[in-house]
Amino acid sequence: xxxxxxxxxxxxxxxxxxxxxxxxxxxxxxxxxxxxxxxxxxxxxxxxxxxxxxxxxxxxxxxxxxxxxxxxxxxxxxxxxxxxxxxxxxxxxxxxxxxxxxxxxxxxxxxxxxxxxxxxxxxxxxxxxxxxxxxxxxxxxxxxxxxxxxxxxxxxxxxxxxxxxxxxxxxxxxxxxxxxxxxxxxxxxxxxxxxxxxxxxxxxxxxxxxxxxxxxxxxxxxxxxxxxxxxxxxxxxxxxxxxxxxxxxxxxxxxxxxxxxxxxxxxxxxxxxxxxxxxxxxxxxxxxxxxxxxxxxxxxxxxxxxxxxxxxxxxxxxxxxxxxxxxxxxxxxxxxxxxxxxxxxxxxxxxxxx
Amino acid sequence: xxxxxxxxxxxxxxxxxxxxxxxxxxxxxxxxxxxxxxxxxxxxxxxxxxxxxxxxxxxxxxxxxxxxxxxxxxxxxxxxxxxxxxxxxxxxxxxxxxxxxxxxxxxxxxxxxxxxxxxxxxxxxxxxxxxxxxxxxxxxxxxxxxxxxxxxxxxxxxxxxxxxxxxxxxxxxxxxxxxxxxxxxxxxxxxxxxxxxxxxxxxxxxxxxxxxxxxxxxxxxxxxxxxxxxxxxxxxxxxxxxxxxxxxxxxxxxxxxxxxxxxxxxxxxxxxxxxxxxxxxxxxxxxxxxxxxxxxxxxxxxxxxxxxxxxxxxxxxxxxxxxxxxxxxxxxxxxxxxxxxxxxxxxxxxxxxx
Numbered sequence: 001x002x003x004x005x006x007x008x009x010x011x012x013x014x015x016x017x018x019x020x021x022x023x024x025x026x027x028x029x030x031x032x033x034x035x036x037x038x039x040x041x042x043x044x045x046x047x048x049x050x051x052x053x054x055x056x057x058x059x060x061x062x063x064x065x066x067x068x069x070x071x072x073x074x075x076x077x078x079x080x081x082x083x084x085x086x087x088x089x090x091x092x093x094x095x096x097x098x099x100x101x102x103x104x105x106x107x108x109x110x111x112x113x114x115x116x117x118x119x120x121x122x123x124x125x126x127x128x129x130x131x132x133x134x135x136x137x138x139x140x141x142x143x144x145x146x147x148x149x150x151x152x153x154x155x156x157x158x159x160x161x162x163x164x165x166x167x168x169x170x171x172x173x174x175x176x177x178x179x180x181x182x183x184x185x186x187x188x189x190x191x192x193x194x195x196x197x198x199x200x201x202x203x204x205x206x207x208x209x210x211x212x213x214x215x216x217x218x219x220x221x222x223x224x225x226x227x228x229x230x231x232x233x234x235x236x237x238x239x240x241x242x243x244x245x246x247x248x249x250x251x252x253x254x255x256x257x258x259x260x261x262x263x264x265x266x267x268x269x270x271x272x273x274x275x276x277x278x279x280x281x282x283x284x285x286x287x288x289x290x291x292x293x294x295x296x297x298x299x300x301x302x303x304x305x306x307x308x309x310x311x312x313x314x315x316x317x318x319x320x321x322x323x324x325x326x327x328x329x330x331x332x333x334x335x336x337x338x339x340x341x342x343x344x345x346x347x348x349x350x351x352x353x354x
Numbered sequence: 355x356x357x358x359x360x361x362x363x364x365x366x367x368x369x370x371x372x373x374x375x376x377x378x379x380x381x382x383x384x385x386x387x388x389x390x391x392x393x394x395x396x397x398x399x400x401x402x403x404x405x406x407x408x409x410x411x412x413x414x415x416x417x418x419x420x421x422x423x424x425x426x427x428x429x430x431x432x433x434x435x436x437x438x439x440x441x442x443x444x445x446x447x448x449x450x451x452x453x454x455x456x457x458x459x460x461x462x463x464x465x466x467x468x469x470x471x472x473x474x475x476x477x478x479x480x481x482x483x484x485x486x487x488x489x490x491x492x493x494x495x496x497x498x499x500x501x502x503x504x505x506x507x508x509x510x511x512x513x514x515x516x517x518x519x520x521x522x523x524x525x526x527x528x529x530x531x532x533x534x535x536x537x538x539x540x541x542x543x544x545x546x547x548x549x550x551x552x553x554x555x556x557x558x559x560x561x562x563x564x565x566x567x568x569x570x571x572x573x574x575x576x577x578x579x580x581x582x583x584x585x586x587x588x589x590x591x592x593x594x595x596x597x598x599x600x601x602x603x604x605x606x607x608x609x610x611x612x613x614x615x616x617x618x619x620x621x622x623x624x625x626x627x628x629x630x631x632x633x634x635x636x637x638x639x640x641x642x643x644x645x646x647x648x649x650x651x652x653x654x655x656x657x658x659x660x661x662x663x664x665x666x667x668x669x670x671x672x673x674x675x676x677x678x679x680x681x682x683x684x685x686x687x688x689x690x691x692x693x694x695x696x697x698x699x700x701x702x703x704x705x706x707x708x
Contacts, residue, residue, distance in 0.1 A: 079635040081435040082465025110464050111436025112629075116636060139604065157656035157665045161649075169597070171604045178604065180597035204590040212659035232587060232594055236558040240586055243523070243534035243668045244598075246649065250493065250525045250532070254645040255636045261648035275466075281433040282470060282609045291608040294615040295515075295600065302511035305566035311511045314597045 130170030
């Protein structure tokens, strides 16, 4: 590919290709299948920074041993409604569906089920794991932290303490589920890197420079000393984002007992809190869906600020993108496609023709 | 009191006085005791809008029957780790400590314990219920919604859908616990009313007018059509606040099956999600505290933007205010004291001398 035209290609072909690449890098068959599936699932939903853009990273991790190519997950402790797992550097793309499954089984007995997973390599987009629960009529909440990464400042600081903290929920309705997946900082590191690559400023001041100023200048993220991400709420309300980041890190790193106390700098595996709630423990599932659907309908019925932009419910954008890409193929930028072609050359596994 | 000087008075004297007033309004002894205690607890921690400022409201509710003066809480459904309660209009100030207690008992067996309470009258400040769990070495999370109230706009709208949604967490450390209690909107209705009373603008644009403009003008909240509260994240990132409000309302109104689907306008009782996590289900409690303490110490060690304002951990401000007020007496403004004097005149129960 030398031109700049985007590529359209079937999700199934890309899944198969990615799986073969991951297998060649050493991943056991079941592992490679889950990794490929969940990376492509992120592309399908429009979470581009967590899709095949990260295939190279996953291949590298398998090859240098920072992601295990096979093996078992260890259950370190359990009670009726909770389990602590050590993924022992297996990919989160493979471990997370198992954690959701185990949480659902506990929720059926206890009303809620929680799995805290430590040392899961590259969990990618939390959004892709939510429907596994909502399709079974369950609510799910996920939080993810990275013990070895510190890029988000607490409120009032110009140096970082928190890791990026994605937060996600899913809930069933009578129609498509409510799906929500965001970072608890003002922006994510991936978006800053994208802005740098595209030589664009950020759309709003989400970085705090070493001088203590909020800035839209993405290049400050590469300066020395570097700028840091502001917590959600920003200059006025960043104490709210700080508390939400603490919620994430206490419930993940704290409960898993693997975090900053150990001072294991450089450990970039993820720690994840997965909790499933079974609404049928509280009453009739259909009654829950009535309430959830009333929220969807009510939000749609609010008055938009801009008549051209109807008010949306979280998840609707992702469903729309997925529906379109399932019909027309996933759209990859020419730049990403060139990266994938390099992988194809290195592995000798030919990319599918578009 | 005719001058404008603030009053300093012992917490215990105010508790006793408020209890007597509540008993005279019909509240059973145990109920009046808990209500007085938790209103004064909010004053002690500096949550002024949820302290004795709301005594008048609570007395009115008891007198007009919108808050029950005695009776039992009904357990509507349960599994090993969850319970759904109907408070049947008993005060949340009385019901919440019982919900935290029940959640802790389930957490000891199952690892987590959850109580969803519907129809609790005036829960007030979530912050005052957190230490009951942290003192037992447990983590606690609370969310509260109000089915009959709609004042927060979803992102992109200029009309309201969500109720005010306070969100709180508590976690033990080796020192004082981490306590966090905020609204998931940019500001709370009580703060807007305070700004109106003081004829001040809001410190940042947290309201959306009927024209769709973000404004600091608090008086627009009383206009017709009225302005609405913006979700956390505001003009750029309000989709994050919208998702967080949905988290609160799905997990409270949705699970309790009492919400907008019923169209019960005017029901201003609260629905609350209380979840306790027992860290000893995951490993040693002391190991959890090591991690939590490392977070506290690490946040303190970040570089402040303003050298005069050290970076704080959530809860520290409240502890400092409480410590000071326990020693020197609670500080009440002259304006609030005059309101309390009116109650004293009406009830014939004399205010303690300051």
